[in-house]
Amino acid sequence: MKQNIIYSVVVPLYNEELVIEESYKRLKKVMDTTLEGYEIIFINDGSSDKTREKAERICSEDENIKLVNFSRNFGHQPAITAGMRVSAGKAVIVIDADLQDPPEIMLKMIEKWKEGYDVVYGKRAKREGESFFKKFTAGAFYRVLKSMTSIDIPVDAGDFRLIDRKVCHALNSLPEKNRYVRGLVSWIGYKQTYVEFVRHERFAGDTKYPLKKMFKLAFDGITSFSYKPLIISGYLGAVSFFAGIVLIIINFIKCISHGMDVVNFQFVISIDFIMFGIVLSCMGIIGQYIGRIFDESKGRPNYIIENIISRRGDEKKNESVN
Ligand code: UDP
Ligand code: MG
Numbered sequence: 089m090k091q092n093i094i095y096s097v098v099v100p101l102y103n104e105e106l107v108i109e110e111s112y113k114r115l116k117k118v119m120d121t122t123l124e125g126y127e128i129i130f131i132n133d134g135s136s137d138k139t140r141e142k143a144e145r146i147c148s149e150d151e152n153i154k155l156v157n158f159s160r161n162f163g164h165q166p167a168i169t170a171g172m173r174v175s176a177g178k179a180v181i182v183i184d185a186d187l188q189d190p191p192e193i194m195l196k197m198i199e200k201w202k203e204g205y206d207v208v209y210g211k212r213a214k215r216e217g218e219s220f221f222k223k224f225t226a227g228a229f230y231r232v233l234k235s236m237t238s239i240d241i242p243v244d245a246g247d248f249r250l251i252d253r254k255v256c257h258a259l260n261s262l263p264e265k266n267r268y269v270r271g272l273v274s275w276i277g278y279k280q281t282y283v284e285f286v287r288h289e290r291f292a293g294d295t296k297y298p299l300k301k302m303f304k305l306a307f308d309g310i311t312s313f314s315y316k317p318l319i320i321s322g323y324l325g326a327v328s329f330f331a332g333i334v335l336i337i338i339n340f341i342k343c344i345s346h347g348m349d350v351v352n353f354q355f356v357i358s359i360d361f362i363m364f365g366i367v368l369s370c371m372g373i374i375g376q377y378i379g380r381i382f383d384e385s386k387g388r389p390n391y392i393i394e395n396i397i398s399r400r401g402d403e404k405k406n407e408s409v410n
Contacts, residue, residue, distance in 0.1 A: 091125030095198070096180045098171030100131045100164055104185045105138040106292035111185045112146050112153075118191040119152075122198065129154045129171045134161035163301065165267050165308070168247055172256050181250045182269075187291040189248040196283045197250035206255050206278035209270075210248035210285050217289025229306050233271075236314035241274045242282065249273065264386045268309040275313070276392060312386070315379030322372015329365025332358045 097115055101108060112128070119126045130143045132155065140157060147153040156170055168182050179201050183189050189210060197208040215223055230243040247270050251259070258276045259269070274280070297305075310317065336358035343350045 093127050093176045094124040094178050095119065095122065095126040096171075096175035096177030097126065097128045097194070098131065098168055098175060098180060098182045099128060099185050100133055100167035100171065100182075101135060101139050101143065101185050102133040102161060102164070102167070102296045103135045103137045103139060104293065104296075105135070105142060107186050107290075108139055108142050108146070110291055111187055111191075114187060114191045115183070116150070116152075118194055121195070127152050127154055127175070127177060129156065129175060131167040131171045132157045133163065133167040134158045163304070164247075164297070165269055165305070168269055169259075169267055172251075173260050175256065178253050179250055180253070180256045182247045184246075184248065186293065188287050188289070189246075190285060190288065193248075193283060193285045194250070200281055200283060201250055201252065204279065205281045206252040207273055207276075207280040208250040209242060209245045209273070209280070209282045211242065211282040212244045212246070212287045213284040215287045218287075222295075225302065229309070233306075233309050233313070236310060236316045237271075239271065239275050239313055241271050241309075241313065245270065245282065248285075252278070254278070258392050262388055264312070264388065266308045266312065268305070268312045271309055271313050275388070278394065311382075315375065315382060318375030318379050319372045320375075321368045322375060325365045325368025325370070325372055327365070328361050328368060332361030332363075332365055335361060 097119065099111065099115070104111070108130075115128055119128070130147070130153065132140050132143055143153075143155050147155040154174065156174060158167065158170070171182065172180055179198065181194050181197060183191065183194065193210060197210070200208040215226075227244070230241075233241060234243055249270070251273060255273065255276055255278055259272055262272060335354060339352070339354045339358060340350055342348075343352070
C-alpha cells in the first residue's frame with residue numbers, strides 16, 4: 089500500500105559521485121525507522137561526474153526517491169529551493185549529501201516537530217575535519233551578519249534543518265532570486281528551535297564550496313538582510329564633517345589669539361573635511377533610498393499571518409501569506 093508522504097528529505101548534489109550511494113543508504117536506513125511515508129529528493133545541480141547516472145539508478149530501484157536534474161550548476165541555494173518547491177511532505181528536511189550533517193539527527197528534528205515546533209535547525213556544536221580557515225571565516229561571517237541585521241538569524245547553523253509544510257509554503261511564495269535560505273527561514277518566523285550536533289568530516293571528496301561560492305553566499309546573506317553597507321558612507325561623512333568643523337574652530341581661535349591670518353593650510357584642510365563629509369553624507373542618503381528600492385524589489389510580503397481567530401468560530405488557519 090502506498091503511504092502518504094509525511095517527510096520530504098531534500099539533498100543537493102554537486103559532483104558527489106563518491107558519496108551518493110553511502111548517503112542514500114544512511115538516509116534510507118534512518119527514514120525507514122520512522123515507519124511513516126517519506127520521499128528523498130535528490131537535486132542534481134549540474135554535476136559533471138557520475139552523480140547523475142548513480143542517482144538515476146537509485147531512483148529506478150526505489151520508489152521513495154525523486155530526482156531533479158538541473159540543466160547546469162546553479163548553486164546550493166537554488167538547489168535546495170527547487171527541492172522545497174517539488175516536495176510534498178508535511179515536514180521538509182534539508183540535508184547535505186556528504187554526511188557532514190549526520191542523518192540520525194533528523195530523528196531528533198522529527199521529535200521536536202512532533203512536539204509542535206515549525207522549524208528545527210541543526211546547530212553545529214563542534215566542527216570536525218574542517219580547516220582553521222573555513223571555521224574562522226564561517227564563524228566570523230555568522231557574527232558579522234548577526235550584528236548587521238535586526239532579524240535573529242542563528243549563528244553556527246547551516247541549511248540542515250526541518251521545516252513544517254506551512255513554513256515551506258511561505259518560503260516557496262517568496263519571489264526573490266539571490267536567496268539566502270537560512271536567513272529567509274528566520275525571517276518567516278513561526279515556532280523555532282534547534283538540536284545540537286557535531287559536524288563531522290566529509291565522507292569522501294572535496295568541498296564543493298570554494299572561496300568564490302562562499303563569498304557569493306556571504307554577500308547574499310548580508311545584502312538580503314541588511315543595507316548597512318549602503319549607508320556606511322553616511323556615517324563616515326558625518327565624522328568627516330564634524331572633524332572639519334572642530335578643526336576650523338581650533339584654527340580660528342589659534343589665529344585670532346596670535347593675530348595671524350585665518351586662511352592658512354589648516355583652514356584649507358578643514359574645508360576639505362567638511363566638503364568631503366557633505367559628499368559622503370549625500371551618498372549615505374542615496375544609499376537609504378537605494379536600500380528601500382532594493383527592499384521593494386525583493387517583493388517580500390509585509391507580514392505572514394499564522395492564523396486568524398474569532399469567537400464566531402470561522403477560524404482561518406496558517407496558510408495565509410500576504
Ligand atoms: N552543492 C550543490 N551545488 C553547489 C555546491 C554544493 O548542490 O554548487 C551541494 C553539495 O553537493 C553538498 C552541499 O551542497 O551536498 C554542501 O556542499 P559542501 O559539502 O561541498 O559544502 P561545505 O560543507 O564544504 O560547506
Ligand atoms: Mg559539506
